[in-house]
Amino acid sequence: MTESATNVRKQKLLDVLFEDPVISQALTQINAFVIDHYPDGLRITNSLEGLARESSNDAFTWIESIHPEDRERVRSEWSKVVFGHEDFFESEYRFMIQGEYRWISLKGSMISRSSDGEPELYIAADRDITEERRLRQLLEEERALLAQLVIRDEFLNILNRRYLETKQSHFFRNDGQTPVAVLVLDIDNFKQLNTRLTHHGGDMVLQAVVGAIQTCLSRLDILARYGGDEFVLVFPQSSFEYAHDIAEQILDVVSKVEVPKISDMTISASIGLVHGNPVEGQDFWSYFEEADALLLLAKKLGKAQIQSKLLP
Numbered sequence: 263m264t265e266s267a268t269n270v271r272k273q274k275l276l277d278v279l280f281e282d283p284v285i286s287q288a289l290t291q292i293n294a295f296v297i298d299h300y301p302d303g304l305r306i307t308n309s310l311e312g313l314a315r316e317s318s319n320d321a322f323t324w325i326e327s328i329h330p331e332d333r334e335r336v337r338s339e340w341s342k343v344v345f346g347h348e349d350f351f352e353s354e355y356r357f358m359i360q361g362e363y364r365w366i367s368l369k370g371s372m373i374s375r376s377s378d379g380e381p382e383l384y385i386a387a388d389r390d391i392t393e394e395r396r397l398r399q400l401l402e403e404e405r406a407l408l409a410q411l412v413i414r415d416e417f418l419n420i421l422n423r424r425y426l427e428t429k430q431s432h433f434f435r436n437d438g439q440t441p442v443a444v445l446v447l448d449i450d451n452f453k454q455l456n457t458r459l460t461h462h463g464g465d466m467v468l469q470a471v472v473g474a475i476q477t478c479l480s481r482l483d484i485l486a487r488y489g490g491d492e493f494v495l496v497f498p499q500s501s502f503e504y505a506h507d508i509a510e511q512i513l514d515v516v517s518k519v520e521v522p523k524i525s526d527m528t529i530s531a532s533i534g535l536v537h538g539n540p541v542e543g544q545d546f547w548s549y550f551e552e553a554d555a556l557l558l559l560a561k562k563l564g565k566a567q568i569q570s571k572l573l574p
Contacts, residue, residue: 321340321344321381322337322340322344325337325340327357327358328355328356328357328358329355329356329357329358329363331356332355332356333355335353335355336353336355339351339353340353343370343372343381343384344381345379346375346379349371349372350369350370350371350372351368351369351370351371351386352368352369352370353367353368354366354367354368354391354395355368359390364390364392365390365391365392365394365395366388366389366390366391367388367389367391368386368387368388369386369387369388370384370385370386370387371384371385371386372384373385412424413425413428413429415486415487417465417468418468418469418472418487420472420476420485420486420487421484421485421486421487422486422487423486423487423488423489425486426486426488426494426546426550430545430546433484433496433498433546434496434498434540434545434546434549435540436540436541436542436543436544436545437540437541437542438539438540438541438542439539440498440499440539440540441499441500441501441502441537441538441539442496442497442498442499442500442537442538442539442540442549443495443496443497443500443502443504443505443535443536443537444494444495444496444535444536444537444546444549444550444552444553445494445495445496445497445505445509445533445534445535445536445553446488446492446493446494446495446533446534446550446553446554446556446557447475447492447493447494447495447512447531447532447533447534447557448490448491448492448493448531448532448557449467449468449471449491449516449529449530449531450529450530450531450532450561450565450566451527451530451565452464452467452490452491454527455467455521455527455529458527459521459522463522466522467519467521467522467529468491470519470520471516471519471529471531472485472487472493474512474515474516474518474519475493475495475512475515475516477515478508478511478512478515479495479508482497482498482499483495483496483497483500483508484496484497484498494550494553495508495512496546500537501537502537502570502572505535505537506535506568506570509533509535509568509570510568512531512533513530513531513533513566513567513568516529516530516531517529517530517566530565530566531566532557532560532561532565532566532567532568532569533557533560533567533568533569534552534553534554534555534556534557534558534559534560534568534569534570535553535556535568535569535570535571536549536552536553536556536570536571536572536573537570537571537572537573538572538573538574549573552571552573556569556570556571557569
């Protein structure tokens with residue numbers, strides 16, 4: 263096709279897009295624009311402005327107005343269109359408009375290319391999504407907050423049983439190579455404590471015990487409330503020696519928790535501890551059941567102690 267015929271065809275397309283009143287009016291609703299490449303540069307026709315302006319023939323000039331953090335990504339996406347690898351362009355980015363960066367969503371398509379593959383006529387539509395992005399971020403933050411609330415004990419502000427049930431993959435690997443220790447702990451004689459102290463006093467004891475336990479834990483150690491005065495601790499990738507040492511520290515700090523208004527009662531805890539390298543077919547709950555059985559044994563043998571086991 264000769265250059266003259268090409269220009270005639272392009273002009274017909276432009277006439278349809280911007281001279282036809284129905285199509286032109288429709289395009290104003292979506293801020294459509296056409297980039298018409300020609301030998302001496304390019305002409306940009308914007309449906310909102312209703313005018314044409316000329317600039318250099320550098321198809322990447324507009325990218326300089328994109329936020330530096332988005333610029334290289336958009337440049338890479340746009341290059342695929344400019345150099346003929348793709349004809350459709352879609353992206354979201356921050357763009358400088360009247361002195362401030364606004365989030366823009368843009369979709370465009372190459373209508374035609376020259377015989378050597380160079381861009382010839384491109385049409386696109388963009389829209390300001392700044393407010394939409396803000397609302398989307400607020401929604402994501404709210405969703406994340408709700409997700410945290412579901413897996414945390416609201417009263418003690420620690421993880422709960424639902425966390426253990428739904429996030430097992432975060433702390434338990436059954437590849438036969440990753441060690442883990444699971445401890446089940448409860449407060450000795452808590453029912454009697456709760457009766458003498460009333461529920462309010464019992465709640466104070468729970469808070470004090472949890473605070474004491476937390477002083478013994480590292481950032482990677484997990485403490486969750488299983489229910490009532492029963493707690494689960496998980497030490498991912500730990501040795502048996504580490505787990506047993508922390509368990510002893512916990513017994514010590516719990517024994518130093520003061521019972522409010524009752525001088526003849528002391529607080530202690532019993533712990534069941536299992537350690538191993540879980541293999542396929544084992545899950546967290548199989549370790550939990552072993553530790554829970556050891557907890558019951560510790561209770562029968564006099565309380566305020568640790569019963570432990572190395573699993574094969």
